[in-house]
Amino acid sequence: MRAIVQRHTGNPDVLKLGEIPSPVPSPTQVLVDVKATALNRADTLQRGGFYPPPEGESETLGLELAGVVTQVGDQVEGIAVKDRIFGLIGSGGYAEQAVIDYRLAMPIPEGWTFEQAAAVTEVFFTANETLFTRGQLAAGETVLIHAGGSGVGSAGIQLAYQAGATVLVTAGSEQKIERTKVLGATAGINYKTHDFAEQIWQLTDNQGVNLVQDFIGADYLSRNLSILKFEGRLVVVGLLSGAKAEIDLGLILRERLQILGFVMRRLPVEEKARIRNRFVERWFDDLVSGQIQPMIDTVFPLEAAGEAHRYMEANQNFGKIILQVSQ
Ligand SMILES: NC(=O)c1ccc[n+]([C@@H]2O[C@H](COP(=O)([O-])OP(=O)(O)OC[C@H]3O[C@@H](n4cnc5c(N)ncnc54)[C@H](OP(=O)(O)O)[C@@H]3O)[C@@H](O)[C@H]2O)c1
Structure with missing residues (x-):
């Protein structure tokens, strides 16, 4: 064949x-x-x-x-x-x-x-598992989905929106951000022109988010943790920028945060x-x-x-x- x-x-x-x-x-x-x-x-x-x-x-x-x-x-x-x-x-x-x-x-x-x-299959299974089974996203919560234009991101936006969550995204162009809004995102941040963590504080009235679905890894770790609400969750789904980063355990402890991993293939x-x-x-x-x-x-x-x-x-x-x- x-x-x-x-x-x-x-x-x-x-x-x-x-x-x-x-x-x-x-x-x-x-x-x-x-x-x-x-x-x-x-x-x-x-x-x-x-x-x-x-x-x-x-x-x-x-x-x-x-x-x-x-x-x-x-x-x-x-x-x-x-x-x-x-x-x-x-x-x-x-x-x-x-x-x-x-x-x-x-x-x-x-x-x-x-x-x-x-x-x-691959993107909807991954989105469902990371947002809900691992991330425990609930109606009324706010989620930040990085790489909103990715396969997994574009699936996740739809599922989170259908589940009654407020969906914020990052993406590398205005065109991609506009398209995420059609799928259910409330607002998008162009990570190439803005610091996403600063923007999240503005977009959420300084409240932060309950869940971050992350594909970027090392470069985003500290900012991802910094924008989580009390008892917030970070689900690590991809490592597009690398795997090694420093972590402030004090923040995890004080804010009762969770970092969860996900892999499907193995x-x-x-x-x-x-x-x-x-x-x-x-x-x-x-x-x-x-x-x-x-x-x-x-x-x-x-x-x-x-x-x-x-x-x-x-x-x-x-x-x-x-x-x-x-x-
Ligand atoms: N753990 C698992 O079981 C599992 C399963 C499926 C997928 N994944 C992971 O999920 C991620 C998305 O997969 P996919 O197939 O949906 O990807 P995709 O469709 O190829 O989209 C990836 C997007 O991420 C953005 N990006 C790439 N490098 C970046 C960086 N360094 N910083 C910020 N944004 C970056 C780009 O969009 P912009 O134009 O916005 O930059 C790119 O189009 C991958 O990391 C993949 O390995 C994991």
């Missing part, structure tokens, strides 16, 4: 269309003709050699898929050949065929394209299934009705995976970058 292969780690040019053997489903997996997959920051890290796939997973990039089931393992329940499904995989999405555990798959809503479905399938189930229970109806929507920025053909990576690394996207694998 055709897939994106890389002979060595490096810049986006290492991603080439090639041929690899088709995967074989285990008893709890289904084999899927992949129609679309999506980029995630983890793919760019893996390509560069900084984020190897968990043991036993394919070396091929791709953490999610949408497609048609062609084969079903002996222990699979609720999914049949020819079903249109989408869902979470540990790797292997940049290929014409991939395997997915049936517990991590969902039916594609009627009338949806494969590209739409491919844009949901979790056992049973835990990922709980993540999938929490999302489905709370949000699937809203997804079907259009109340919440995947944001698609651009669709590239599979063979242009390198170009798509370059586009992501230039921070140009608002929402998801999709790879169309076949029609």
Whole structure:
């Protein structure tokens, strides 16, 4: 089958269309003709050699898929050949065929394209877990979502808004900020022209926020903690600016703050299934009705995976970058 292969780690040019053997489903997996997959920051890290796939997973990039089931393992329940499904995989999405555990798959809503479905899983699961399961965001609270134009950010804004929270965001351009407001953000801060912590104090009447959803890491740590209300929470979801920073434990102690981490890829399938189930229970109806929507920025053909990576690394996207694998 055709897939994106890389002979060595490096810049986006290492991603080439090639041929690899088709995967074989285990008893709890289904084999899927992949129609679309999506980029995630983890793919760019893996390509560069900084984020190897968990043991036993394919070396091929791709953490999610949408497609048609062609084969079903002996222990699979609720999914049949020819079903249109989408869902979470540990790797292997940049290929014409991939395997997915049936517990991590969902039916594609009627009338949806494969590209739409491919844009949901990774970012909506991550947003739901970090805002609610880890961050305990409640109606009436205020959340700051950094990188509001990112895939995860654009999903998180919608979920937090639907949950009755006030949503503040940061982003690197006025255009991205305007687009976050359409999704439910009350106000946005251009972090390139303003200090976000100073702006948060102004926007909240010196109250601060209950929760920060952070993808930036080291550069933002002290400011993130400084803007939290009493008993506020910081959820660390990404480390776009690095991992090492100094911390004022006095602030944590006095303000009873919490710093919570989140990672999804290395979790056992049973835990990922709980993540999938929490999302489905709370949000699937809203997804079907259009109340919440995947944001698609651009669709590239599979063979242009390198170009798509370059586009992501230039921070140009608002929402998801999709790879169309076949029609
Ligand atoms: N822990 C997990 O399990 C998990 C799961 C999914 C994603 N993530 C993480 O979540 C983050 C977002 O992922 P994504 O796929 O949604 O990303 P994305 O769509 O590629 O968006 C990332 C955005 O972050 C902003 N950005 C990049 N570097 C920055 C910096 N140094 N300072 C401030 N802003 C910066 C850019 O927007 P601007 O134009 O606004 O600068 C960029 O477009 C990544 O760090 C990813 O690794 C973690």
